[in-house]
Amino acid sequence: MGKILEMIDIYKSFGSVSVLNRIDFSVEKGEVRALLGANGAGKSTLMKVIGGVHSQTKGRVLLNGKEINFKNPHHSKESGISVIYQELSLVPTLTVVENIFLGREFTNGIFVNKKAMLKEYENVCNEFDFNINPYTITSKLSIANQQMIEIMKAISANSDIIIMDEPTTSLTNNEKESLFKIISKLKSMNKTIIYISHILEEVFRVCDSASIMKNGEMIGTYKVSDLTKLKITQLMTGNENHEIIEAKDYCYARYDEDPILQAKNLRTSKVKDVSFDIYKGEIVGLAGLVGSRRTEIINILFGIDKKEGGEILLNNKKVNIASPKEAISNKIGLIPEDRKNLGLILDHAIYTNSAAVQIDRFKNGIFVSKNKEIEFSEGGVESLGIKVNSVKQDVKELSGGNQQKVVVSKWLEKDLDLIIYDEPTKGIDIAAKEDIFKTVEKFAKTGIGVIFISSDLEEVIRISxxxxxVREGAIVDELKNDGITVQDIMNSIFNVH
Structure with missing residues (x-):
């Protein structure tokens, strides 16, 4: 069909740090191309060159055979390229329709033509089977629906190239299916999709080809039909011995002892009479659709939300947890879903983030020992394989997977009874996921109870x-992880028996 985009001998440096080296990358019209690589491989930087966020240090970009240098994101959009970033770029106070046409409003002379925009919105909804009220304030939508608004925005702009960066991280299985149908329709319209994902099942499902990056270099481009999961991970990591562990082969749960946690009839406006136990060394998965209120349940345990009824018992002792500080003093830890806003202080150094929840152990009298903080942080870096130049660098400079490991490192060596992982593998690569799973096992092995939340049901089975x-704020079923499948969990979620 002909190449729509060509990137030739692309280099990109920030100061003395080189992040892209000798990149050759091209896609054809109507192609769905996966862009794969470990966190820090250079995928996002390469896409930001296409999206006009960064200019290449060296090299040429051709669009429809003509050389172009994108001056800024607006220039890239005008050239027919839409980028849907993992961190959504919607304005939360605007309505759905205002967000979709932001910066390219339809006008009658000097006045905005709201009627024409609404008609265009309805056309897109009808063609792609969307069903979201155009007048809804965007902040009131779920993250999944906000993701759909970003996709609608790209479609309505009639872009020729649409870049999707981890588009399914907040979507349910049904919503993923809707997205895959949209991609198929866009392909039939001769649109080009560049699809960045760490979920390899999606790559095999929707992509024609895959380009694989490692350490800022392009390893190669392959037909998806010629690849396997193992081959992809080997190419991404350069490790021929890298294995994907498909099934859980350990259990440290102490079912012969009393539960470490007993939740009895917990209630809030969103949580309905929830009761469950966690045993020492047990890993309990919470499975449910996005919006099922799994996070709202664990928010009660960590003191983020105040319970309106029910009891929490730790080691057979009734406790009242009214704040995260009280949760921590009761030996409960949390790795939150939103690591950037709730798990880290991005403008602070790695070592201050690592030491944040254990600050008392680093004190000399009334002063905090910086050397002790650094020593602790360096221990976490080594233990978790966090890729850093120095623990004194800002945590915002790390890749997503390494940032997540810093969040986990805060709880290492902490005297805990229970630790909660809320979507810990969101947006991180396969190798980093395995490292996160190892930390779960490490906690369980020492007798700490673990609650593990993930929208990826294969992960829930893999770890629990x-x-x-969980459905609509209630626990509707309990499944022992003994040969169960994703379909078994889905049947339970949708009450199909």
């Missing part, structure tokens, strides 16, 4: 001893 199915 027992699975609690």
């Amino acid at each position: 001893d027992r699975i609690l199915v």
Whole structure:
């Protein structure tokens, strides 16, 4: 069909740090191309060159055979390129329709033509089977629906190239299916999709080809039909011995002892009479659709939300947890879903982030020992394989997977009874996921109870001893992880028996 985009001998440096080296990358019209690589491989930087956020230090970009240098994101959009970033760029106070046409409003002379924009919105909804009220304030939508608004925005702009960066991280299985149908329709319209994902099942499902990057270099481009999961991970990591562990082969749960946690009839406006137990060394998965209120349940345990009824018992002792500080003093830890806003202080150094929840142990009298903080942080870096230049660098400079490991490192060596992982593998690569899973096992092995939340049901099966199915703020089923499948969990979620 002909190449729509060509990037030839692309280099990109920030100061003395080189992040892209000798990149050759091209896609054809109507192609769905996966862009794969470990966190820090250079995928996002390469896409930001296409999106006009960065200019290449060296090299040429051709669009429809003509050389072009994108001056800024607006220039890239005008040239027919839409980028849907993992961190959504919607204005939360605007309505859905205002967000979709932001910066390219339809006008009658000097006045905005709201009627024409609404008609165009309805056309897109009808063609792609969307069903979101155009007048809804965007902040009131779920993250999944906000993701759909970003996709609608790209479609309505009639872009020729649409770049999707981890588009399914907040979507349910049904919503993923809707997205895959949209991609198929866009392909039939001769649109080009560049698809960045760490979920390899999606790559095999929707992509024609895959370009794989490692350490800022392009390893190669392959037909998806010629690849396997193992081959992809080997190319991404350069490790021929890298294995994907498909099934859980350990259990440290102490079912012969009393539960470490007993939640009895917990209630809020969003949580309905929830009861469950966690045993020492047990890993309990919470499975449910996006919006099932799994996070709202663990927010009660960590003191983020105040319970309106029910009891929490730790080691058979009734406790009242009214704040995260009280949760920590009761030996409960949390790795939150939103690591950038709730788990890290991005403008602070790695070592101050690592030491944040254990600050008392680093004190000499009334003063905090910087050397002790650094020593602790360096221990976490070594233990978790966090890729850093120095623990004194800002945590915002790290890749997503390494940032997540810093969040986990805060709880290492902490005296805990229970630790909660809320979507810990969101947006991180396969190798980093395995490292996160190893930390779960490490906590369980020492007798700490673990609650593990993930929208990826294969992950829930991979890690959990027992699975609690959550629907509309209630626990509706309990499944022992003994040969169960994703379909078993989905049947339970949708009450199909």
